[in-house]
Amino acid sequence: MNREKVQIFDTTLRDGEQVPGCKLDTKQKLVIAERLDGMGVDVIEAGFPVSSPGDFLSVSEISKIVKNATVCGLTRAVKNDIDVAAAALKHAKRPRIHTGIGTSQSHIIHKLNTTPEDIIARAVFAVAHAKTYVEDVEFYAEDAGRTDNAFLARVCEEVIKAGATVLNIPDTTGYCLPHEYGEKIKYLKENVKGIENVTISCHCHNDLGMATANSIAGAMNGARQIECTINGIGERAGNTALEEVVMIFKQHPYLNLYTDIDAKQLNEMSRLVSDSMGMMVQPNKAIVGSNAFAHSSGIHQDGVIKNRETYEIMDPLEVGVNESSIILTARSGRAALAYRAKKVGYELTKVQLDLVYVEFLKYADIKKEVMDDDIHQIIEASNLQDDL
Ligand code: KIV
Numbered sequence: 001m002n003r004e005k006v007q008i009f010d011t012t013l014r015d016g017e018q019v020p021g022c023k024l025d026t027k028q029k030l031v032i033a034e035r036l037d038g039m040g041v042d043v044i045e046a047g048f049p050v051s052s053p054g055d056f057l058s059v060s061e062i063s064k065i066v067k068n069a070t071v072c073g074l075t076r077a078v079k080n081d082i083d084v085a086a087a088a089l090k091h092a093k094r095p096r097i098h099t100g101i102g103t104s105q106s107h108i109i110h111k112l113n114t115t116p117e118d119i120i121a122r123a124v125f126a127v128a129h130a131k132t133y134v135e136d137v138e139f140y141a142e143d144a145g146r147t148d149n150a151f152l153a154r155v156c157e158e159v160i161k162a163g164a165t166v167l168n169i170p171d172t173t174g175y176c177l178p179h180e181y182g183e184k185i186k187y188l189k190e191n192v193k194g195i196e197n198v199t200i201s202c203h204c205h206n207d208l209g210m211a212t213a214n215s216i217a218g219a220m221n222g223a224r225q226i227e228c229t230i231n232g233i234g235e236r237a238g239n240t241a242l243e244e245v246v247m248i249f250k251q252h253p254y255l256n257l258y259t260d261i262d263a264k265q266l267n268e269m270s271r272l273v274s275d276s277m278g279m280m281v282q283p284n285k286a287i288v289g290s291n292a293f294a295h296s297s298g299i300h301q302d303g304v305i306k307n308r309e310t311y312e313i314m315d316p317l318e319v320g321v322n323e324s325s326i327i328l329t330a331r332s333g334r335a336a337l338a339y340r341a342k343k344v345g346y347e348l349t350k351v352q353l354d355l356v357y358v359e360f361l362k363y364a365d366i367k368k369e370v371m372d373d374d375i376h377q378i379i380e381a382s383n384l385q386d387d388l
């Protein structure tokens with residue numbers, strides 16, 4: 001079976017930047033956009049041009065420097081939004097307008113105070129109007145996760161007729177279970193006329209911690225674009241994490257899906273976004289957290305030292321981390337202590353190790369983590385130098 005590519009649509013600079021207190025300036029956005037482009041991202045959502053002069057400027061400047069990726073600007077299904085986005089994207093080599101409207105009952109009644117027919121009319125107008133500026137028009141059905149499938153299919157069919165090239169099916173509130181989201185994509189594939197000519201996109205939020213699982217379920221059911229952010233940052237609990245999607249396809253080759261992302265850049269990219277936004281990455285974050293390749297319990301350390309694969313499903317080098325770390329704590333065993341002692345220059349015999357280990361445990365009970373300097377100190381205080 002042929003492997004199929006899943007396009008990576010990065011929205012770190014749009015949905016990701018909606019994190020409270022984490023605003024980026026244009027210069028920072030340009031640095032990130034250039035790195036995303038170099039890393040193999042297919043689409044960079046650069047901002048929401050009508051939202052502020054600063055966002056307009058960022059989208060416009062990013063459009064000038066991005067060499068390979070499609071540059072995308074978000075709009076509501078509003079004429080002026082689309083006109084402004086088109087102006088901001090005018091220098092892009094591959095411009096895309098991303099327009100859309102809420103389709104769930106909740107959005108139709110409470111947010112937009114209108115009727116389903118009016119939603120379809122506005123959606124069709126927006127796509128057709130965007131199409132007067134650019135060939136590549138993505139339509140989002142906001143809150144598709146909670147939208148009735150039959151109505152969603154009608155909306156999709158109409159916007160395809162109006163010229164949409166990509167259909168974004170957002171689980172805006174992060175509500176769906178993976179099998180439900182996957183079935184939604186399957187339903188659309190089977191019930192929307194013309195859908196074979198467009199790309200289906202997953203845009204999942206993480207309110208219940210299922211954004212990545214839902215995106216993967218979408219891809220397994222036929223979606224060929226995933227919208228995500230570096231470190232999974234974004235509104236509320238965030239978006240699907242780019243690094244997770246990339247590594248899931250690598251680690252599960254039988255899915256026959258791949259991305260063009262150079263995974264070796266993931267770790268550095270994570271740091272760049274975290275530093276630029278002043279937003280720390282949780283230590284246990286999959287792939288890029290500081291503990292993602294750190295082993296601290298004796299049982300795990302012993303296994304990893306004997307063979308990395310006992311407790312690691314991927315090589316840290318694959319994601320740009322130089323090596324796994326063996327953290328010395330009171331739960332570490334002799335194998336870990338010997339391993340770390342060797343790294344700082346001490347090849348301990350079995351007898352020496354037994355002696356040092358007793359001192360090490362006393363130390364480790366006081367300190368949370370025993371560092372390289374501490375190891376020197378413990379070994380030197382153990383008066384072993386002559387025997388070493
Ligand atoms: O979550 C969402 O529905 C969105 C759309 C604007 C694409 O971010």
Ligand code: ZN
Nearest residue numbers: 015170172203
């Ligand atoms: Zn979103």
